[in-house]
Amino acid sequence: MAWPVVCGSAVAERTRALSFLDGVLQIAVADPGWKAELQSLAPRYLASINRYTVEAVRRIEFVVTRPEIVEEGIR
Numbered sequence: 514m515a516w517p518v519v520c521g522s523a524v525a526e527r528t529r530a531l532s533f534l535d536g537v538l539q540i541a542v543a544d545p546g547w548k549a550e551l552q553s554l555a556p557r558y559l560a561s562i563n564r565y566t567v568e569a570v571r572r573i574e575f576v577v578t579r580p581e582i583v584e585e586g587i588r
Contacts, residue, residue, distance in 0.1 A: 515565035516540065519558050524551070528575075529583050536571035538562070541578040548575045 516538070517525035527547060531539040542548045551558075555573045562570050 515562050518565060519562045520551075527583065531576065531578075533568075533570070536569060538570050538573045540573060540575050541583050542575050543578070543580045543583045545577055548577055551575050 516528070516530040520528065527543065528551070529541040531541050533539070540551070542551060552575055555575075559570060559573055562573070
């Protein structure tokens with residue numbers, strides 16, 4: 514997944530890519546504060562991630578989830 518490359522190690526440690534379907538990349542975040550902060554950076558992330566993906570990402574959606582999902586990731 515290109516998400517850790519695009520967002521950097523500090524953000525990657527606190528987020529997890531959940532799914533990619535129909536051009537929408539869902540990213541798990543632990544709380545509403547992180548969601549708000551990352552949403553403000555979404556246009557930058559979107560432009561960058563499309564340099565690394567074959568299928569275009571049209572939108573990045575940040576989803577507040579249980580902290581253990583962010584910590585462990587989806588397997």
